[in-house]
Structure formats: C-alpha cells, structure tokens
Amino acid sequence: MPATDSQTLERTKYAKPVKWTVIILNDDFTPVDFVIQALKLVFKLTDEAAEDITLTIHENGKANIGEYTREIAEMKAFKLVGLAEKYQHPLKAVPEQLA
Secondary structure, eight states: OOOOTTSOOOOOOOOOOOOEEEEEEOOSSSOHHHHHHHHHHHHOOOHHHHHHHHHHHHHHSEEEEEEEOHHHHHHHHHHHHHHHHHTTOOOEEEEEEOO
16 A cells, blocks of 8 residues: 555654663772873863762772763773773773663
8 A cells, every 4th residue: 555644654662772881990009190091081081070080989999980882881991991001000990781
C-alpha cells in the first residue's frame, strides 16, 4: 500500500547509552603536582577541580571522574596511565560502568 499523508510513522525507541566513569586510585609515590597537571591535561579540568579531585583521591583512596561513554572512559584512563608511565609514576586509572 503506498504511503499517504494520513499514515502514522512508527517511532523507533533507542536505549540511552550506558554511562561510564574513570576511577583514579591513590598511591604513595605519584607527586600531587603531577596528578593535578595530568588531570588538567587529560580531563580538561580547571585548577580548582583538579585540586579538589586530587584531594579526594588522597583522602578516600580513589575518585570518580566524569561521565562518559565506554569508549571515551577507556581512552581517558589509557591516556592518564600512559602519561604516568612516561614519567615513571605508578598512578592507576580504570574505567568503570556506572550503576
């Protein structure tokens, strides 16, 4: 049957993308200044936001950073760990799915 102006089109429903975060883990060796600069570089954070997150990592042993798609979270974690390894720091970051 040919389409007419009076026919209703079906709407396709799409699932919302699952959100992920990047968790940065505390260690006793990576300098605070390095963590702040790395957060600013990789996550495009302001000085204040990077300092706040660094303090949270130090006090709580870890901190979540942002909400991303899986691919972006994995890329940011990879970049942060790669930067830390380049400067011989043991800083670790892992992507994790948000509940």
